[in-house]
Amino acid sequence: MKPAPFDYVRPGSVEEACRILSEAGGGATVIAGGQTLMPLLNLRMSQPFVLVDINGIAQLKGVTRVEGGTRVGPATRQADALGDKTLARHLPAFITALGHVGHYQTRNRGTIGGSVALGEPAAEMPATAVALGAHIEIASIRGSRMVPADAFYIGPYMTVLEPDELVTGIVYPDWPDGHLVLFREVAQRPGDFALVGLVGALEVEGGVIRRAGIAWFGMGPTPIRARQAEAALTGASLTGIDAPGVARAAVADTAPFDDHHASAEYRRTVGARIFARCLRETLDIRSAA
C-alpha cells in the first residue's frame, strides 16, 4: 500500500492552484486533509500525476459571514469548524451533522471541503449542503461559478467539478434564528458512514412550517433531497403533521442500494422510521418549548 509516483506541489494562492490544475490536463488531484485521498492513493485506486496541496492557501481556510449567509473555506479543518462560534450560531444543523463525521482524530485533519467535494453518498456533509440549500463556489482559470449543492452531485463520488476546477468555498444561506434541526443517522459503529441518515432544517413561524430543507444520505447514488416531504411540510401546521405519512413521502424520493451491510429494503424501512421518529421528536421539543 504505497502510492504510485506523483509530483507534489503546494501553491500559495487560488490562482496558482488553478493554473496547476489547468496545466495538469486532468492529471492532478487536490489534497487538503487527505482522510479519504491518502487511503485511495495508497490502494492505488487514485493515481494522479500531480498532487496539489491546498493547505498553504490561507484564503481557503476559515469561516466568514457573507450577505445572507455563512461561507466556509474548503480547507477548514472539521475540528476547527466544530468549535466555530459563527457556525454554532447560524448553522446548528451543520454542527450536528459534523459531529458524526469520522472520529475525533480524523476530524483534526479532515476538512469541510474535502468531505463536500468527495461526494460520498453516505456521508453527512454533502447531504447537509443539499438540505440547507448551500452553494458551492468553484474557481478555475476560466473563471468562477456558483453551483447549488443539489445540482453539484451527479453520482457516487461524482460531481460537476471539472478536472481544472477547485472548490473555493461553500456558502450556506441563513436560516432564521430558532429554526429546527432535523438529524438522525443509523450507522453500524459511531463514526461509520451511515446505512441511512437524514439531515435538515425547518423554519417555523406562528405554529406553521414556512420552509423545509431535508436531505437523505446513504439512500441513493448521491445525497437526495426529500422534495415530496419538503412540499408536504411547507405550510403545514405543527399540530396537524402526519409524521409517518411525510416519512413515506420522503422515502419515495430515494433510490437506495443493497450492499453487504444492509439491503435497500432495510434502508427504506428504517429510513421511514427514523424520519418519522426524528420529525415527531423535533416537533415535540418545539411544542414543549
Next chain:
Amino acid sequence: MNIHAKSVGAVRYVGSRQPRKEDGRLLTGRGQFTDDIRLPGMLHIAYVRSAAARGRIVSIDMDAAREMPGVHAIYTQADLAAVPVAMQTFFFTPIEAPVTLLADGRVACVGDPIAMVIADSRALAEDAASLVEVVIEEETPVVTIADAKTGPLVHPDRDDNISAEMGDEDTREAIQPLLDGCAHVVSTRIRHQRIAQSPMEGRACVASPEGAGEMTVWIGCQSPHLAARYIALVLGLPAEALRVIAKDVGGGFGLKNIPWREEVAVIVAAKLLGRPLKWIEDRFEALTASSHARDQDVSLTVGFDGEGHLQAAWCDYACNNGAWPMGEDANIAVHMFMWPAYKLPAYGFVTRGWYTNTMGLGAYRGPWAMESLVRETLLDKAARKIGIDPVELRRRNLVYLTDQPHTSTLGIPVTDITPGECLEKLVASIDLAAFRKEQVEARKQGRYLGIGIATYIEPTGAAGSMAPMTGETVHLRIEPTGKVVAMLSTHSQGHGTATTMAQVIAQQLGVAYEDVAVYEGDSAIGAFSPGAAGSRQGVIAGGATWRAAEMLADKVKVVAAHLSNASVEAITIQGGMVHVAGAPEMTRSLREIAEIAYGEPGRLPEGAATGLEAQYRYQPPPMTMTSAAHCCMVEVDAETGFVKILRWISSEDCGTVINPGVVEGQIAGGLAQAIGQVLLEDMPYDARGNPLAPTFKDYLMPAISDVPDFEYLHASTPSQTIGGMRGVGEGGCIIGPPTLVNAIADALSPFGEIEELVLPLTPARVLDVIEGRDISGTRAHLEGGASAAVEAVLPVEVAAPAAAGGIDGDWNMILKTPMGPQVMVAHFDTDGSAVSGYLEAPEGRQDFAGGTLSGRQVKFEMKVEKPMKITLKYDLLFDGDSMSGKCKMGMFGSAKVSGERA
C-alpha cells in the same frame, strides 16, 4: 519445598495486578516489531497477486517491470522451485492441497501470489509489481460450500472437493431412533461468516542469509521456536543453520501459528538472491490474502426427555477451507468438545472440510468454538420450546464436580471441570428475577431487553499428544549482581508472558518483581515450544518457572546453609535477602551469596556446582480444562434492529490466577472478537470469488464504542498442574458468541425464534426476525445461489471381484487422521478367514491378530495409547492391487483409508 513462599511476610506476587513489564516500551512506541528491523543491503518485496479466483496462467510479462531502476529481481514459482519446499501444517504433517509458494501454472483464489518483486524499497517494488502483466484464462470459480459439492474440482488432481472428512454417516441410523423417541426435538442451523483475522500488525518477515548457509529470520509469529522448526522442516535445512527472532508481535490469533506461503517465499528468495529481504504485509493483503477463519455451516439436532434431560444429538458440520488452507480441516475438535460438560448419552456426527476458490483458512482463537455456539444457542432455543428457564435446563444437564470423574459420549474424560460451579457463581451475582421483571415492564413500552447465559469448557495446555503441543523450558539464574534472569521458550503477541512469568519467579524465589528480567522471543534461547497456541503458556510455562524457581531457591539455601553453618530448613529468602532462622546477624543479600557462588568456589559445599542456575522443562498433564459461564444483557431497538450491549459478566475458572489484569485482558480481547463475529465482522465473497471487504471501511472491526466494560468473577479452582493454572487465552472468543446471541434471541423472543442463525446479526437480519420477513435479503441471497440442500457427493462403492492373488503381504497404506495423513506399511497374513499382521510407521510397529476376511473385506482392531487410549477399528475393501475403506477411531470418528500393494 514451598516453605519460602508460604513463610510470613513473603510477597504474594501470584494473584496480584503487577504492572506489565512489556507496557513501557509498547506504550511509548519503543517496541521492536519485524518492520523495525533495518539491515545493510536489505531489499523489499511486493507480491503480484491474482485478481481472478480460478484459472490457468497463460502468461506473465515481466519485461517492463524488470527494466525499472531499483528492481533487483522478479521471481515466479519457476524460480523459487530451485529450492525444494514441502509445506506442512501446524502439526508437522503435509499440506494435502498441491500448495506451492507462488502460483504454479494455475490460480485458485483471488490474492493467490503469482510473482514476487524485489526492489530497493517497498514503494518501488509496488510500482514494478503494477507493471507485471498476468494473463489468466478465467474459469467459473467454486465459491461456497454448496458450489464445492456440485462444482468442478478446485484442485484438478484430487478426487473431490472434500478437503477433510471425519465422523460416520452410519451412526445416524443409531441416533435417529433415539431422537424419534424423545419428548422434545430441537434443531438449529448456523451459518458462520468468514472472518479476516486482522491482527493489529499484519504478517511480516525479514530473512538475512549469513555466512555458509546460515540464516537469521525475524518474523511475526506465535513462537520463534516453532517457526524455526517449521522453516527447517519445510526447507530441509539443518536446524542449527537457522535463528528466528520475534521480540514484539502485534497479535497472532492462530494466523501466525506457522510461517505461510509469503513468509517462506521471503526466506527462499533470500537464499537465492543472497541478500537480506523484507516483506511487510499491508492491510489490503492482510484482509484479502491472509488466511481467513470460520466460514462454517452447521446443523445440530438434539432430543430431550419431558423434563429437559439430554437424550441424543446429531450434528452435520461443514467448513469452507478455501483453496490453500494452512491444514485441511474437518474440525474434529468441534465434536470432541461439544458435550464433555453435559450429560448426553448418545452423539453422532459427520464433519467435512471443503475446498473452494477462496482464500485458505487458518486457525483462529478457539478454532473449535462452533461447538459452544451451536450447543448453547440450541439449549436456549430448547428452553423456550420446553418451557424451562435456560439456567435450569443447564443445571439439569451440566456435569458438576459431584458428577466427576465423568467420561463424555466420545470418550473424553473429565475430572475437574467446573462449568456448573461457574454458572452458580454467575447466577448468584445477578438478580435474574429483577431483570425478568424489568424486561416485562420494558416490553410494555416497546423496549426489548434480553439476557443471555452460556456455559462451556475448554481444553487448554495440551501436551504430549500432538507433535508441536509439548512442554516449556525455563533457564533461570541469579546473576553475580543478585538480579534474576529468566530465559523462556514462551512468546507474547500481547499475552504479557514476561510479566506473569516474572511474578511466578519473584514469588517462588523470594525476590522483588522488579529484579526479574525475562527474555523470550528468540529461538536461540529457551527451548522448543509452540508458544501462544492452545491457551497453554500460563499453564505450562507457569509450571516450568514455578518449579525452576523452587530448584534455584533450594540451591541458594544449600549455599547459605553451608556458609552459615545452619540447616537448609533454617534458610528463607525474602525480598532478595537470605535469612537464617534465629540468627538475624547471618542475613546475607542474594548478591553476596551469588558473588560467592560464582567467584569463590572454595566456599561452596563440597561437590556443589558453581554459579546459581537452574533449568527445568515442564511436561504437564495431557490436557487441563478451563470452565466458564457468561451473562450478557442487551437492548434491541425494534425499529432499527440495532443491538446495544448493556452489561456483560464473565465467571471463569482458570485455576490459579497469576495476574488478574492479564487474565481479564485475555478474556476482554476474546470477547471483543466475539462481539465482532456476532454483530460486525464479515468477509463475504461475490459469485466471481472476489472478497467484498478489502479495507477497514467495509470490514467492520469492533471499536472501543462497541465493546462494553466487562465484569469479572474468578472461581480459581487449582488444576493438577504445577502452580494450578488453567489456560485462558481463547475462552472469551469461544463463550462470547453464544452468550451474545442468546441475549439477542431472548430480546427477540416476543417476535419469534432466530430459526437459522446467519452471522453477523446485522441490524437488517435482526429486523428479519422482528418483522418475520426477508428485509435483509439474506434468504433471497442464500436461496438464489446453488442449493445448500445438495447432499455431499460421496464416492459410490462398486462391487468388484475378490482380491486377485489374495491380500497377503505388504501394502502401502494412508490413514487420513484429523492431524493429517499418516503413511504406514500394512502387512497381512491370512489363514482361511482369520487375518493377522502388523502396521508399521516411522514411530514403530504394532501387531494385530483376530481380524476377519470375508470375500474381499477385511476387518481388524488395534488398541493404541497415543494420542489417547482408543481402539482403532479398520474396515477395508480390497480390489486387486488397491484397497480402500475406513478406520473408526473412537471419539475421532472415522478416517478414510487408502492403499496399494507395496
